[in-house]
Amino acid sequence: MKTLLPLFFLGLFWQSPLSAQTSNINAIDAYFSQYVDDERFSVVYVSSRLFELMKSAAVPELRSKEDKEKNDLLRYFEGIQGLRVLRTDETPELFYAEAKKKIDTKLYETLMTVREKSGKNTEFLIKSNDKNNKVQELLLLSGSPEEFVLLSFVGNLDLEDISKFAKEISENK
Amino acid sequence: MKKETIKILLDKYFQAATTLEEERQLKEYFSRQGEIPPSLLPYAPLFQDFGEAGKALPPLPDLVVLPQHKSAFRRNYRAIAAALLILISTLLWIEFQPSAKNNPVAESIDWSKYEVQSPEEAFEVTRSAFIKVAQTMDQSSQSSSLAAKNLETLTRVMNIN
Numbered sequence: 001m002k003t004l005l006p007l008f009f010l011g012l013f014w015q016s017p018l019s020a021q022t023s024n025i026n027a028i029d030a031y032f033s034q035y036v037d038d039e040r041f042s043v044v045y046v047s048s049r050l051f052e053l054m055k056s057a058a059v060p061e062l063r064s065k066e067d068k069e070k071n072d073l074l075r076y077f078e079g080i081q082g083l084r085v086l087r088t089d090e091t092p093e094l095f096y097a098e099a100k101k102k103i104d105t106k107l108y109e110t111l112m113t114v115r116e117k118s119g120k121n122t123e124f125l126i127k128s129n130d131k132n133n134k135v136q137e138l139l140l141l142s143g144s145p146e147e148f149v150l151l152s153f154v155g156n157l158d159l160e161d162i163s164k165f166a167k168e169i170s171e172n173k
Numbered sequence: 174m175k176k177e178t179i180k181i182l183l184d185k186y187f188q189a190a191t192t193l194e195e196e197r198q199l200k201e202y203f204s205r206q207g208e209i210p211p212s213l214l215p216y217a218p219l220f221q222d223f224g225e226a227g228k229a230l231p232p233l234p235d236l237v238v239l240p241q242h243k244s245a246f247r248r249n250y251r252a253i254a255a256a257l258l259i260l261i262s263t264l265l266w267i268e269f270q271p272s273a274k275n276n277p278v279a280e281s282i283d284w285s286k287y288e289v290q291s292p293e294e295a296f297e298v299t300r301s302a303f304i305k306v307a308q309t310m311d312q313s314s315q316s317s318s319l320a321a322k323n324l325e326t327l328t329r330v331m332n333i334n
Contacts (some may be wrong), residue, residue, distance in 0.1 A: 033282050045287040050295040073300055083299055084284075114313040122309050140306055151302050166307035 031102050031150070032086060040090045046083040051155075076165050079134065081155035089147045096121060096143020099150060108139060111159075120144035126159075134158055174202050176210055183216060196220075 035041045055074060088095060100123065108125035115121050120142065127137040135158070140151040182199050185191045191199070203209060203220040246253070289295045 029282055036282055036287070043287040044289060044298050045284045046295045046298055047284070047288055050289065050292055051299075053292040054296050054299070070296070073296075073303065076303065077299060080299065083302055085298070085302060112310070112313050114309055116312075122313075124306075124310070138306070140309065142305075142309070149305070151306065153302070153306075162303075162307055163310055165303070166311035 031099060032084060032152075034102075035086060035088075035095075038088075041086055041088045043087075044083075044085040048081040048155075051077065051080055051082070072165075072168075076161050079156040079158055079161075080153055082153070084150075084152045086150040087147060092148035093119075093143050093145060095148040096141065099141055099143075099148070103139070103141070108137075111138075116144075118144065129156065132156065138162075174198065176213065179213060183213075 032043075036043055054077065103125065105125075108127050111124035111126045113121070113123050121144070122140065122142040125139040125141065126135045127139075128134075129136040134156045136154065136156070138151075138153040138157050138159075140149065142149040142151075179199070179202055182191060182195050185195065186199060200220040203213075203217045209217055289298055
């Protein structure tokens with residue numbers, strides 16, 4: 001009987017990696033699913049398969065040595081495994097407010113909030129990967145009088161890489 | 174002993190009223206074969222020894238200790254307990270699964286409908302999205318450094334005054 005007790009507790013608290021994955025996916029999918037088939041929204045999805053293709057040498061157009069920008073960008077895309085975009089220009093500020101309420105803040109932590117004079121509000125939310133200090137998901141929520149955008153990058157993202165790229169953009173202006 | 178006396182003793186015997194002495198007398202009387210009147214002969218076997226025939230009876234067999242049959246439950250209680258534990262664990266595990274039932278809409282998204290078709294297109298989409306993220310981050314750092322500069326100036330002015 002004593003030997004069975006550890007088995008019991010193991011069974012009780014064991015959560016498969018699959019179930020953990022499911023819970024991660026569900027948090028954002030729950031929001032996307034609400035508007036994904038809504039005519040007012042445009043939706044774009046880039047799968048991990050396409051990212052693999054982009055990074056591989058299978059597409060020579062993206063591997064041109066002359067095009068430095070493309071090569072640099074592909075380097076930054078290294079950790080990305082998926083991208084989902086949801087956009088609308090109808091009542092964008094309402095959708096922004098609603099999205100902010102619906103995104104589970106227990107799963108995401110706010111990286112930064114940007115409020116502009118023009119009335120544009122942007123929020124960066126991240127889901128960290130404790131194992132390697134990288135970001136598992138980067139969520140950008142943006143709402144302005146013109147548009148509402150929800151961007152979700154998933155994979156193993158390095159925030160330093162993104163800020164490095166941001167600096168490069170700023171320097172090239 | 175007289176036949177009448179024996180009859181009286183026999184009556185008492187059948188009424189379970191004889192003493193040990195009287196029973197001994199009956200036994201002694203009926204052991205004398207050949208002297209028993211025919212009317213009393215049917216009672217003789219009741220008081221006669223089995224003699225040699227009795228001694229020749231086969232000895233009683235030794236008591237055989239039969240193996241104790243444990244009940245099916247007692248025999249298999251470990252297996253039953255293990256099965257129950259596994260069952261309970263499985264049920265609890267299923268109960269606490271974040272399943273599609275809890276979030277029925279999440280499982281219903283068919284992302285392939287919205288998937289871009291070529292790696293080139295995917296690159297352009299990702300590039301735009303990545304630039305949007307980077308630009309917003311850059312903008313935010315610029316505004317925060319501007320805010321920091323303004324705060325610095327303000328502090329300096331306040332210190333002078």
